[in-house]
Every structure is written in C-alpha cells, then in structure tokens.
Amino acid sequence: MEAALALAREAGSLGEVPVGAVVVRDGEIVGRGCNQPIGRDDPTAHAEIVALRDAARNLGNYRLPGCELYVTLEPCAMCAGAIMHARIARVVFGARDPKTGVAGSVIDLFGEARLNHHAQVEGGMMAEECSALLSSFFAARRHKSLVV
8 A cells, every 4th residue: 555655646746636556466566556637638547547557568468367456545436347347356445435435435336246246345544644645635725726
C-alpha cells in the first residue's frame, strides 16, 4: 500500500484526485497506476485501470490470475468490472468511498453471486493515511476556489 500511496501523491501533485494502485504477483509489483483522467483526457484513466493495463502489458496477458491489486480508494463500478474481467484474485483498498464505492459502501459488486468472478476483498488498509491524502487534496481545492 505504501507504493500505491506514493502513486496517489504523484497524482495529486499533477492536479488529479490522489488515488494510486499497484498490481502485485508473488510479492513483486508488476503494474503501477495513478489517477490520470484529466491529464489524459480519458474518463477511464482511473488508478486501477492504469495499473491493470500496465500489469497486462508487463505480463503479456489480459488475464491476471494470482495477482493482487492494492488501491488507496475503494473501487468504483467501472474499476470493479475491469478487476473482475482481469481475474484479479484479491483487492486490498485503503479508504472507503461513500459516494461511488462498490466494495460495500454503495453496493457490493464483488459479492454479487450472479457475476462469474469473485475477488477476495479487504478494505481499510492504511485507511487513515489514504483518507487524509484525499481530504487534504479536496480542502486545498475548495480553498483555492474561494480565493479566486
């Protein structure tokens, strides 16, 4: 999660919502990503999607069985779908997302029995650090809009 937090800080420094993600296989990081939808003009460039694409490229396979995804924020529906299609075995996230999180906050797509792949999900890893990064980013953004 430390590596994902470093990537989240990188995203924040670029003016993106500070979310970072890494894909790990056998204890080694095989994919990295941070939020980049603004910079890439790409609504799908969430940290998880960028990390999954990087891992798939590095491993030469669009399926990532046996891999784990560590992400600083609970995945949204788009990212959960990509995680399931990639066959990620385990998802570990930091902060909960009460507005768009689909690992239990709004709904639990990972627990939906009718879907054909189920990743093991663990939330709350380094939640305070992940939440604080997001809170400070949005507080600074609000302050900036008040000053202008």
